[in-house]
Amino acid sequence: MPRGTSSSVLLPDAPPPASAGVLRFEHVSVAFDDVPALQDVSFEVRQAETRIILGAAGSGKTVLLKTALGLVQPQSGSVHVFGQDITRMTEQQLFGIRSKLGMLFQESALFDSLTIEENVAYPLVNQKAIQCPIEDVSKRVREALRFVELEHTLSRFPSELSGGMRRRVAIARAVVTTPPLLLYDSPTAGLDPITAHTIMALIIKERDLSKIATLIVTHRYQDGALMANFRYNPDNGKLEPARGVGNNITRTTKFLVLREGRLVFEGTQAELEASTDAYISKFRKQSGG
Amino acid sequence: MALLEVVTGPILAVQEFYLLAGRALRNMFREPHYSDDIVLQMDNIGVGSLPIVVMTGFFSGAVMALQLARALAQWGQTGKVGTAVSITLVRELGPALTSLMVAGRNASGMASEIGSMKVTEQIDAMRALGTDPIQKLVTPRLIATCVVLPLLTIIADFVGVFGGYVVAAGMLDVNGRQYWTSVWQALGWDDVTQGLLKPFVFAFVIALVGCYYGLRASGGTQGVGRATTQAMVAASVLIFVLTFFLTRIFTSQLVSAS
Numbered sequence: 141m142p143r144g145t146s147s148s149v150l151l152p153d154a155p156p157p158a159s160a161g162v163l164r165f166e167h168v169s170v171a172f173d174d175v176p177a178l179q180d181v182s183f184e185v186r187q188a189e190t191r192i193i194l195g196a197a198g199s200g201k202t203v204l205l206k207t208a209l210g211l212v213q214p215q216s217g218s219v220h221v222f223g224q225d226i227t228r229m230t231e232q233q234l235f236g237i238r239s240k241l242g243m244l245f246q247e248s249a250l251f252d253s254l255t256i257e258e259n260v261a262y263p264l265v266n267q268k269a270i271q272c273p274i275e276d277v278s279k280r281v282r283e284a285l286r287f288v289e290l291e292h293t294l295s296r297f298p299s300e301l302s303g304g305m306r307r308r309v310a311i312a313r314a315v316v317t318t319p320p321l322l323l324y325d326s327p328t329a330g331l332d333p334i335t336a337h338t339i340m341a342l343i344i345k346e347r348d349l350s351k352i353a354t355l356i357v358t359h360r361y362q363d364g365a366l367m368a369n370f371r372y373n374p375d376n377g378k379l380e381p382a383r384g385v386g387n388n389i390t391r392t393t394k395f396l397v398l399r400e401g402r403l404v405f406e407g408t409q410a411e412l413e414a415s416t417d418a419y420i421s422k423f424r425k426q427s428g429g
Numbered sequence: 430m431a432l433l434e435v436v437t438g439p440i441l442a443v444q445e446f447y448l449l450a451g452r453a454l455r456n457m458f459r460e461p462h463y464s465d466d467i468v469l470q471m472d473n474i475g476v477g478s479l480p481i482v483v484m485t486g487f488f489s490g491a492v493m494a495l496q497l498a499r500a501l502a503q504w505g506q507t508g509k510v511g512t513a514v515s516i517t518l519v520r521e522l523g524p525a526l527t528s529l530m531v532a533g534r535n536a537s538g539m540a541s542e543i544g545s546m547k548v549t550e551q552i553d554a555m556r557a558l559g560t561d562p563i564q565k566l567v568t569p570r571l572i573a574t575c576v577v578l579p580l581l582t583i584i585a586d587f588v589g590v591f592g593g594y595v596v597a598a599g600m601l602d603v604n605g606r607q608y609w610t611s612v613w614q615a616l617g618w619d620d621v622t623q624g625l626l627k628p629f630v631f632a633f634v635i636a637l638v639g640c641y642y643g644l645r646a647s648g649g650t651q652g653v654g655r656a657t658t659q660a661m662v663a664a665s666v667l668i669f670v671l672t673f674f675l676t677r678i679f680t681s682q683l684v685s686a687s
């Protein structure tokens with residue numbers, strides 16, 4: 141989909157230096173009622189880079205994404221988004237930052253009481269920093285829904301769609317504001333292989349068309365392998381192996397492995413495959429080939 | 430540790446509740462205002478509760494007339510039944526019963542609605558997409574309840590007095606004109622103030638308790654069910670407790686004034 145001018149979504153007081161990381165965690169620890177969910181997590185993501193987050197159920201993957209959005213406050217450490225420390229921001233200040241992030245929630249989190257069209261329009265209408273003229277909203281909503289091939293569902297309600305369709309609508313809602321950082325929480329969980337592949341193709345398409353930073357939580361190693369080795373070909377609209385000269389994708393796609401709230405691995409696919417750690421190698425075995 | 434939690438748990442809960450109340454109130458004077466949501470909630474709470482409020486109002490008035498007529502008959506004052514019915518209804522029963530009905534219907538409704546949004550991450554999504562859930566969900570419900578509950582109480586009072594009239598005129602052979610005259614003569618301004626201030630206070634209780642339990646819900650659909658029941662129980666109990674204290678304040682004022 142066509143990208144809007146990025147200046148419209150940036151805070152006036154935050155000129156991001158070109159080299160600055162899009163997202164940086166520094167020794168972040170999160171606990172709920174003294175039960176740790178994240179412990180001393182540090183990593184950095186730069187523009188157009190991808191991070192695949194793997195980890196067992198309950199290892200803190202969702203909490204990590206929510207911390208990046210400022211939905212969860214860390215007990216210690218700091219989170220920097222586009223060069224700004226969001227750890228001590230008020231909710232009002234956070235709204236400005238969040239308009240630069242798109243998030244796909246694990247259970248889609250579409251608003252039950254709103255139609256698909258209203259759901260996708262929601263960030264355009266409600267985020268002050270977006271400043272989308274009201275007459276453009278409907279056009280951009282249609283574009284975003286066309287991107288996920290669900291244009292015909294405009295006036296339906298989320299409860300009338302299948303799980304996979306809801307996931308795609310939620311992706312449309314996450315990308316409609318053309319944010320420079322996208323967070324996907326388990327986009328393929330519980331879906332059949334064909335729908336799962338369609339959704340991964342959408343995510344790769346979004347990454348390659350707009351050179352944005354992507355964080356993706358997944359249970360399926362092959363999702364990560366796909367992100368690390370394939371690119372979107374705008375000429376024929378298909379995925380193709382990203383081999384050969386200038387293959388940045390494999391280099392800029394890194395895997396993070398979480399274990400009980402701790403970051404136990406960060407590296408490329410080759411490094412992950414070479415790991416002998418029992419916990420880490422478990423994730424690559426489930427790929428089945 | 431566990432002992433400490435027994436003490437700190439409720440204190441933290443009360444603190445959280447006050448924080449929510451403070452933020453919901455502050456948002457009343459802050460952009461953006463979701464007037465569509467306010468109208469929607471007024472319709473839901475007001476129009477939706479009208480049938481049960483009318484029913485309870487009518488029958489509580491009728492029952493009061495039956496009971497009080499028997500008591501008054503001992504002194505041969507059955508004709509004063511209008512006085513007794515109107516005072517008990519306007520001062521106590523109208524506000525309390527209406528609020529209890531609305532608490533049963535709407536405090537639980539708010540808790541389940543907001544609770545399911547909470548457990549399906551819709552509240553998080555709201556925050557992620559630039560809206561304050563308190564501004565969008567709590568404040569409109571609070572405003573709507575505060576406007577609608579006193580109105581519902583007035584309706585319940587009228588219907589209740591009418592229910593008393595039906596019993597008095599139909600079953601007790603009280604003269605209809607005498608009944609209505611005694612109703613009007615019995616009511617003073619302080620009864621009306623008291624009768625309208627109570628539902629206004631209860632409106633805060635219903636809306637804030639319902640939203641509070643909804644926003645606190647966790648643990649899937651089971652958690653939503655728990656939040657729903659807790660909200661209804663807490664709101665009803667608080668209404669009873671507050672009725673006592675508000676009545677105490679009003680009666681002591683009267684004593685000191687006279």
Ligand SMILES: Nc1ncnc2c1ncn2[C@@H]1O[C@H](COP(=O)(O)OP(=O)(O)OP(=O)(O)O)[C@@H](O)[C@H]1O
Binds near residue numbers: 172199201203246
């Ligand atoms: N709001 C919360 N309140 C209390 N505990 C929480 C909350 N959110 C997460 N946790 C706890 O934090 C830990 C990590 O949860 P998280 O949701 O991040 O897991 P996950 O890695 O996303 O798992 P899954 O793969 O099942 O989605 C869990 O033990 C969970 O119980």
Ligand SMILES: [Mg+2]
Binds near residue numbers: 201202
């Ligand atoms: Mg999760």
